[in-house]
Amino acid sequence: MEVLPPSACYQQTFYILYGGQRYFVPHNTGIVHKRKSCHIDINQLAYAYSLLQYYGHREKLKLVNRLTDLENMNRDALRIARKCADETGTLMAGDICNTNVYDPKLPKNREMVKQIFKEQVEWAVDEGADYIVAETFGMVEEALVALEAIQEFGRGVPAVVTLAAHYNHKDGKDYTVDDVEITEAMKRLESAGSDVVGLNCSRGPETIIPLMKTIMKSGVKVPLAALPVTYRTHEREPTFMTLSDPKTGKRVFPTNLDCFLCTRDDIYDFGRQCDELGIQYIGLCCGNSPHYTRALCESIGRCPPASQFSPNMDLHCIFGEDDKVNDYLRKDAHKSFIVG
Numbered sequence: 001m002e003v004l005p006p007s008a009c010y011q012q013t014f015y016i017l018y019g020g021q022r023y024f025v026p027h028n029t030g031i032v033h034k035r036k037s038c039h040i041d042i043n044q045l046a047y048a049y050s051l052l053q054y055y056g057h058r059e060k061l062k063l064v065n066r067l068t069d070l071e072n073m074n075r076d077a078l079r080i081a082r083k084c085a086d087e088t089g090t091l092m093a094g095d096i097c098n099t100n101v102y103d104p105k106l107p108k109n110r111e112m113v114k115q116i117f118k119e120q121v122e123w124a125v126d127e128g129a130d131y132i133v134a135e136t137f138g139m140v141e142e143a144l145v146a147l148e149a150i151q152e153f154g155r156g157v158p159a160v161v162t163l164a165a166h167y168n169h170k171d172g173k174d175y176t177v178d179d180v181e182i183t184e185a186m187k188r189l190e191s192a193g194s195d196v197v198g199l200n201c202s203r204g205p206e207t208i209i210p211l212m213k214t215i216m217k218s219g220v221k222v223p224l225a226a227l228p229v230t231y232r233t234h235e236r237e238p239t240f241m242t243l244s245d246p247k248t249g250k251r252v253f254p255t256n257l258d259c260f261l262c263t264r265d266d267i268y269d270f271g272r273q274c275d276e277l278g279i280q281y282i283g284l285c286c287g288n289s290p291h292y293t294r295a296l297c298e299s300i301g302r303c304p305p306a307s308q309f310s311p312n313m314d315l316h317c318i319f320g321e322d323d324k325v326n327d328y329l330r331k332d333a334h335k336s337f338i339v340g
Contacts, residue, residue: 094124117149198225230287271299
């Protein structure tokens with residue numbers, strides 16, 4: 001993919017769970033209800049903006065009786081993203097995603113899904129998208145339909161296709177929802193012509209990195225993408241849908257995920273690991289927030305405008321190192337504030 005810079009490309013996105021926290025998006029629909037949400041994060045410097053097309057497709061809007069808003073919602077989102085990209089000298093991505101109606105057992109279903117992708121791809125290129133992201137596919141066959149739509153209707157723009165690796169683990173390997181082993185799925189997407197392949201959503205930093213390493217060892221040659229959710233998934237509960245509350249034992253997805261939120265250091269460390277592994281396309285998915293965006297950018301050596309507000313503890317009354325800070329709290333009474 002020629003438009004990728006020599007080091008990591010970072011995709012900046014607005015995602016549903018953050019929208020729910022800000023009162024914009026009901027978790028059960030994923031549809032944005034307040035236009036002011038479109039202004040989130042525009043000061044976070046990234047290489048690519050992809051804003052609000054996720055779940056903005058025909059099937060999802062039909063469920064909430066908003067089909068009449070379909071084209072305007074998509075075009076408005078794309079214009080905002082184009083404006084952000086132009087103002088920051090970055091790229092702008094269109095976005096298509098899992099339709100939740102794809103059924104591999106129904107041949108006619110394939111063409112219906114392709115038409116859903118077709119209109120969103122055409123709107124994206126009309127509004128100046130530099131490339132198209134096809135994301136969050138649990139089934140590789142649906143991802144291949146999305147890639148086909150980008151190739152047929154995208155007027156030659158590059159395609160970034162990422163799968164969501166849900167909890168389908170057997171015989172020591174991870175599989176897609178339609179039972180294709182993950183590395184084989186990546187190879188199918190690569191063979192079909194995707195410019196970038198990889199994983200997004202479902203897994204947090206700790207459980208997405210091992211899968212990325214497996215994909216890298218499999219021989220995939222196109223650039224790889226990694227965009228985890230910002231939750232502390234782990235080996236026993238590798239996806240954010242499988243996480244259980246350590247206090248109650250209840251499933252926390254989707255409205256009680258807060259107790260598993262990553263720290264900024266978690267996100268920074270994820271970025272460093274990607275950089276060291278040579279993963280060129282990185283970002284964050286569900287749960288993303290401005291401070292995470294900043295931490296990830298800084299982890300790969302970027303200095304976005306928001307870095308001027310990065311934490312600086314030098315003048316903290318207890319933990320500061322600057323000589324201007326009162327010595328009593330900083331030195332004499334320091335033991336009262338910490339353990340060990």
